[in-house]
Amino acid sequence: VFKNSKRGLATAKVPSSLAASLDTFVDRHIGPEDNELVYMVKQLGYDSVDAFVDATVPQHIRVASSSVSNETIPSLSESQLFSRARELAEANKPFKSYIGMGYHNAVVPPVILRNIMESPAWYTPYTPYQPEISQGRLESLVNFQAMIMSLTSMDIANASLLDEATAAAEGMVLAFVHSGSKKRTFFVDDGVSPQTLAVLRTRAKGFGISLVIGDASTALQADSLRADLCGVLVQYPDVNGNVQDFGALAQSVHDAKALIVCATDLLALTMLKPPGEWGADVVVGNSARFGVPAGYGGPHAAFFACRDALKRKMPGRLIGLSRDTEGNPAYRLALQTREQHIRREKATSNICTSQALLANMAAMYAIYHGPTGLERIARKVHALTQLFKSLLEKSGYTVTNKDFFDTLTIDVSGPAKTAEVVHQTSVAARINLRKIDDTHVGVTFDESVGLEDIITLANIFANAANAPLISPLSLSTENVDSLAIPVDLRRTSKFLLHPVFNSHHSETEMLRYIYHLQNKDLGLVHAMIPLGSCTMKLNSTSSMIPLTFPEFGNVHPFAPMDQVAGYLQVIKELEEDLCKITGFHACSLQPNSGAAGEYTGLSVIRAYHESRGEGHRNICLIPVSAHGTNPASAVMAGLKVVPVKSLADGSLDLEDLKEKATKYKDSLAAFMITYPSTFGVFEDGVQEACKIIHNNGGQVYLDGANLNAQIGVTNPATCGGDVCHMNLHKTFAIPHGGGGPGVGPICVAEHLAPFLPTHPVVPVGEAQAINAVSAAPFGSASILLISWAYIKMLGGEGLSDSTKAALLNANYMAHRLKDHYSLRYKNKNGRVAHELLIDLHEFDKAAGLKVNDFAKRLQDYGFHPPTCSWPISTCMLIEPTESESLEEIDRFCDAMIQIRKEAEDVITGKQPKDNNLLKNAPHTISVLTAERWDRPYSREVAAYPTPWLRQHKFWPTVSRIDDAYGDLHLIVRPL
Amino acid sequence: VFKNSKRGLATAKVPSSLAASLDTFVDRHIGPEDNELVYMVKQLGYDSVDAFVDATVPQHIRVASSSVSNETIPSLSESQLFSRARELAEANKPFKSYIGMGYHNAVVPPVILRNIMESPAWYTPYTPYQPEISQGRLESLVNFQAMIMSLTSMDIANASLLDEATAAAEGMVLAFVHSGSKKRTFFVDDGVSPQTLAVLRTRAKGFGISLVIGDASTALQADSLRADLCGVLVQYPDVNGNVQDFGALAQSVHDAKALIVCATDLLALTMLKPPGEWGADVVVGNSARFGVPAGYGGPHAAFFACRDALKRKMPGRLIGLSRDTEGNPAYRLALQTREQHIRREKATSNICTSQALLANMAAMYAIYHGPTGLERIARKVHALTQLFKSLLEKSGYTVTNKDFFDTLTIDVSGPAKTAEVVHQTSVAARINLRKIDDTHVGVTFDESVGLEDIITLANIFANAANAPLISPLSLSTENVDSLAIPVDLRRTSKFLLHPVFNSHHSETEMLRYIYHLQNKDLGLVHAMIPLGSCTMKLNSTSSMIPLTFPEFGNVHPFAPMDQVAGYLQVIKELEEDLCKITGFHACSLQPNSGAAGEYTGLSVIRAYHESRGEGHRNICLIPVSAHGTNPASAVMAGLKVVPVKSLADGSLDLEDLKEKATKYKDSLAAFMITYPSTFGVFEDGVQEACKIIHNNGGQVYLDGANLNAQIGVTNPATCGGDVCHMNLHKTFAIPHGGGGPGVGPICVAEHLAPFLPTHPVVPVGEAQAINAVSAAPFGSASILLISWAYIKMLGGEGLSDSTKAALLNANYMAHRLKDHYSLRYKNKNGRVAHELLIDLHEFDKAAGLKVNDFAKRLQDYGFHPPTCSWPISTCMLIEPTESESLEEIDRFCDAMIQIRKEAEDVITGKQPKDNNLLKNAPHTISVLTAERWDRPYSREVAAYPTPWLRQHKFWPTVSRIDDAYGDLHLIVRPL
Ligand SMILES: Cc1ncc(COP(=O)(O)O)c(C=O)c1O
């Protein structure tokens, strides 16, 4: 079917050659087998897959099949991939890290590693937009929120952000907005980590905020500063390990009507007075040290907590407790349906994909250890730090921070002369320390550190100072109860009092709690999740396994470059492959999400304009059909959004575009376009649109969320773009993790390459680079392995074939549904792209049946509903991906068609408008087994509308959720 | 609570010392926290755990707490365990193996590795005695049976045996029994693997079968032989790679009214005419090459298939298709309830625990690849073998087997002079070949072998012969279609035609099928499984992880000893620790199950008697309360079983014992005793009983199934035993795997040590050793890692504390239930051991309610029922283990108490005797949501008898199974 197809297990009994691999990944990745592909193509009226693709993708944007082929990207079998991954893992040198700076060595409880991080039941679901089939991870994310609120003593916390640095930037922007966007000075204490500062610099630019850096305890007295001050950021403990009392500062900041934002450390907060108790308005940080591997920088879940008064300005997703139609408590995404927290051009944050899976891991870690367990860990870490300080002093060193939790800054100038000597000695012992300057070295301890480690390390320092070695026998190891924390800064309040943190401390209990939650959630392990624009494809086990090799997990993002050769090779190969796929010149893997990619790409465009003396260009044209993150990102990049219309056939209104491009000719910065469009069609006019923009001095940003429709048949460069982001968590098979992690790298044309982001600690950018957009130089580095593996295993041909199969699956689905639902848009040949938009407005008109009624009824059929009411409120956007088999697609279509019939009964009056199968959906076991049954249809029809459901039913655990109630009574803690 | 307890996360906020580990395993392993243990002890009326233990275990058998302490077995934290396991893994040298002899390199499909082998949902459940909550693995095991039947072309196959060698032995015994136990000659072809032959030798002894070894194609003409012939064993292909046509032989064997047993290879059968088509009566083999790692010998699932006429003599478990009370199809264990296939002293097989998990893996592998995929693998392996042969011949070697599938025997005498030269060259290249003799070398290829491997290997041979090296470029790699298999022996029949083998070929489909099945099964991930005598405790993730290190997985059992230093160290440490725990002198890890341990121990006793000229001793005394495997094992070891009575209080009738011991004084071989008894009590008289036996010339075999009640408080040696087996899959936390794998090592007193089993290829025994009892020298070596890790992490103190907690949990449960159910046995202080036996006969008498009615109703409460009707038909045997928390135990007791009330309603006539909550249990969703409901109780009471079930319900997927129907209509294939 496909050229040189190795698929089709049903026919090829004999391997094509002795050299042919037996474990070819593409055979496992693409759902339909060869004969099924042939059948589908025929149903659509074509002779071949190629003829079908020709009718689907405009001829003039097609690329030569050689551009993404097995010559350009050779394919590895699954076992070859493992060997290669092992080889690269061994090229890393996972030295013991005491670098700190926000990244710690993790001790992942094995039960969490295996049953969350490595479990498809947890990593394959999507963001919990369908709460009735997502109560498990909703509860887990509420636990995360509760954990953050309790440890920080803040009123409210969201369900994770991308990293500590961007969370701090969100805090800065909140402070700015809180001033009515009037006061533009934001003060950053010099104890803040350099990566946080760098991201603040980048982000401040777009909003026109001016950063002042200094010693917050002294500098803020200046009246000049105070007048325009919107907020202050402090770090607690700071990057050098200092623990400072910010109580007076908070008071003074509040007196200036500004906000105080505090970056902090969750483990330290088990022993330190929490920021909420000394007046912080916003508290941010990274939860990774709660059992999430460093992974060369991520992914990790950041947190964001604030005072109640600020909650409506809080970025990101918030889980709330509401109730269902039966009056039972039920969780759901609060204050939003789909990304309504991203308020398009009115937004101040573009956060969409966040770090759900990692937030779940951290919350489970806290549940497993409980408050007492966490305190034991903190106390031991602290006591070891104290012991280490005393040993250092014996060798003649001076520790410059008096108060500390787990981090010491050491003046080495006396005994060891230079920091270099210390670093050389430590590296020889396979140990990394923090490089501060020529005479200062930093160390940070964590849960993974034992007494032996402390002795080894102390002797390295002793050695460097030619001081006598320490004898372990001479140490007192019993004294762990004294504290090097000022009395006023010690925590006295209890924390994590909720029963969930005090019940699951044995592995058996923990495991059962994990399963109890996961069994409530529909993931790819159960059925298709045909969410349009989300590309819920197979997340293969083979691509997930290298992630948990310790040589990839236990790597600090600021480890010396010569220790990370394996990672750098993966990064290089992935960047190169993404460039081949997009047709672009260079790549940055730093952005941690699609939206972050958008922001980065637009910032790069701005830097490019500035470099040409056109820094004034600030207009961004965006089609009305665009995803909410596009305008939000544009605003964050300091651009003004001007919408562009669509035509009745769904295509971009080129006339309107031309008019606006011409009108803003002198200030046009960029045009953002999603291709194929969010309406699910390859439009003919894309190249022309890009030409219009270029002719008017603008740059074209291509939103690559739909790149799965393009690979090997067209590419963003050919379409006319200058930059695009990819959602590796869509097209390149990083699992969605129930709402994250994601990676949103950007690829750019040659002229934009000099501006790709750099990093303050690991200088990955060139001279003209924009500042960092993420805390880590390569963003969520560890999960890059997944996309790398995915691409390497498919090879160029498998990638192209996957795109073709994705197009075919969607078109076959459109074909099966077209007589039952109105297909909103298609191209002139009647073809959709990799997804289809069906419009349900007629049902509303005829019988008051809304999109949501169809969606909830689909749950009764055991399916995750498609994307609802986006990009058009009356529509469903359906994307099957290449990984779904013909059988599953037919099963889904059968369900849709039968629901159509159920709707007909309402339209014809057979069933009442307000009490029918759709309006009452989903039906829970609880409702169906209740004594009372007074509905105008039978229990059986509600539960098992088709015979295959007797075997394949997935049960919603709550009835339809009452959103209005939840919005009125916002509760963000567990029941 | 316990001495130096580190448990009690609720209280100890401060670590006891800087040297204290934070990830102490015992804190996770024992369910109740310290305050809960204190509470339970108090409820029972004691001041301390020690006082409680003193009242529970007889004083005179107590051992000093120092015998199992942290001095004798130091404790490692979870992370220390990982480091140690990695260290030992690296001490193994996993050379590429071409040794063959029944063991291959596995390519485990990652989706199966992660979601079956590494998934607690699959590895924690028990044997599916409760079919209503086990339909998932029952279906999977039926798939295994179907796969075996199809590939072998036999009428019926069971759901796995322990290994190929014991399966062949079962075949031999079947042949013997089939002759009416009259014909005692069993012929073994000289192409049979040495380890199979060794196990046959051991097993033949007990039955008085005489083995004749020779060339079956010629030797069997002798009339003298044919007269007494009960059966013949051939291997197809044989150990040297030969593929021989046994059709004529089969005819001739049948003419002699004997049976032909064939050991074979599943992959080869995709290309070879299946044994069922040329007349085999029994077909056995190992399914490991279907995706199960070699693991230094196991565990692997063996198979056993036979003609329909022999099915009632087939050993092991058989899954059948029956129907439930609603008339829906449903699977269940056929022809048995609990181990009724083990017919006590009438048995010819003692197989109980088998290899369910590995059978599931192999079946899933076949499902994933499908018939065409399997054939592609076979064809490539075969083609590579052909290519290799041609390359060898180019270098001047002779291959001695003309016809072959994947194995060649190479005469090296010409070109290389000696085999030693070849082995030296290959070992230097990190490659192992089969050592045959001074001039012959063997190679076997498998799925893991690629073209490059063949070239490397060919060049090793070329090198050894000083022949020119092979250039890869000169090879034709396209010709994979010619076969080196005689036309008459090629397979022409299709196989694996059932849809299950033709539907799940994409990873997504496969994953969903795995989850579809697992969600039907109740495992430890859901709730307590309080099966008495089964010790369903926590199977920790930390102890499971080392198992999947490739350095442990990819090791051939016959690899040279100097390449397996890591394994040998694990084995040594485990043997030593088990000796410390049992108080014995030496240990053999070879037996693959508890029952195999019994057989081994009794065989060792027989050898001991023989060595003293008392080989005539053949009487084995066994209490009537013993597990069915005890008499079965005794019979297999050639002993005559004489039962010993119990007294009314459940204890052994010492008078009866004395009488029989004296009566059989001259022929007394052994006494088998389970301690604490299967009635769940520590009897006072155990030492006296042993003395009686010893005084009469017998040896004492202690069945250690209940060892979890003994550790650190007593031990089998102190009780008076000479030998005991342990079920590592009970006491030492190897998961039950849904019915296996298991390990049943034996520990023996010093005088029995010389007789511990040896092995024909790896001589592990001493001069007086009995022959092998398993195919591999250390049995299921890879899972020994689990018990090793368990012991190392708990340390002596944690092991003892676990036992005490297990005793306490059981006694607390007895205390809570005693006013509601009649506790059948307790000791004079009112204490049970680690399990309790409740008698339900009064309910039968009063209202016709049987044990099964209570059990099925417990399913409605979300629990796995306890052991039913064993060891007493009217009883339930309940064992909570130390891993269950107080909350779970209380929840279980609440359920039992409430069911008691439901029973009361039947007794008092409130509910009819034939139509009530118990008789109709379990209630499925299907029944509860049906239109019609005409039961004398509500749907809600049926579904949710307690409020916590609204959150924690586990749903049976079928109604109660109709066993009688299934027995009448035996169907052993999937629906
Ligand atoms: C078209 C489009 N653009 C951008 C995004 C934002 O991507 P992310 O969620 O990775 O931030 C999405 C996410 O669904 C999208 O569909």
Ligand SMILES: Cc1ncc(COP(=O)(O)O)c(C=O)c1O
């Ligand atoms: C008392 C007793 N003895 C022996 C056995 C047999 O052990 P296995 O199933 O490991 O063969 C069992 C199994 O439950 C048992 O309970």
Ligand SMILES: O=C([O-])O
């Ligand atoms: O399987 C058992 O007989 O316990």
